[in-house]
Amino acid sequence: MGADKITSKILDDANNTASKIKSEAQKEADLILEKAKIEAEEQTQDILKRGDKEAETTYNRILAEARLNSKKKMLKERENLINMAIEKLKEDLKELPKKDSYKDILLKLIIEGVMSLDGNELVVVLNEQDMELIEDSALWAIEKELESKVKKVIILKKGAPANIIGGCIIKTADGTKFCDNSLESVFERNMESIRANVASLLF
Incomplete structure (x- = not known):
């Protein structure tokens, strides 16, 4: 994941x-x-x-x-x-985002975000750098992969670039629901676990 x-x-x-x-x-x-x-x-x-x-x-x-x-x-x-x-x-x-493994991580974050929302048409929000990294063909491949799993049509479109470190934000077309899988949000969601692990490593 x-x-x-x-x-x-x-x-x-x-x-x-x-x-x-x-x-x-x-x-x-x-x-x-x-x-x-x-x-x-x-x-x-x-x-x-x-x-x-x-x-x-x-x-x-x-x-x-x-x-x-x-x-x-x-x-x-x-x-x-x-x-x-x-x-x-x-x-x-x-x-x-400078790591070689980043693109693979980003694609998985997009898939997780799409799977978490109940919608056919979704907007994929990235930062400007990742807008170039993730080509339309990559989104088409995700559409096909998920359509075979959920048995419904999925349409993914890029939204306007966001001011995030990396990762993605997935939104429904009407903007009523979203999944924030930006790198900073993933970090914050795991803060309790991160603090506990840092404390155990330091002391």
Whole structure:
């Protein structure tokens, strides 16, 4: 399936991105913990010099607070790293139309979109670059392939080019129904899964 291929490609990119920034995350974690430990030690040393009878209790409290602050910082840093990785994947998504496999993915996205709508005459909306990539003969081939499956006449026509990264938007002729299989929409629909996978790769 076209959307599945895109999701798989995104997760592959996530794996590559994760390996690059995971070491940065570890360095940041070590720095946070070391800074917290030094801060706690400095404060408790001052207390011990003053002969505070409750030094041990105070020391433990400071360490507990330091660990809590460290944990909060780590959680914030983790979220920042996940967001950074996702933004990197969004940038990588823009490069997908340049791949050799893109035309095959696009054709599958068109087929998925057509199959999801109950209509005989449908409009295929692409960006300007893909308007040239997908020739009328390719749409005719899709018509014939799907007609044999659904046992009804299907007419596909290109619509005006859209401002999308890639992929397609399939609409009924009257515009009342549509399926948005643009690359960015496929990405957004799979965001929950992408975030979960990025998090598992990073941590």
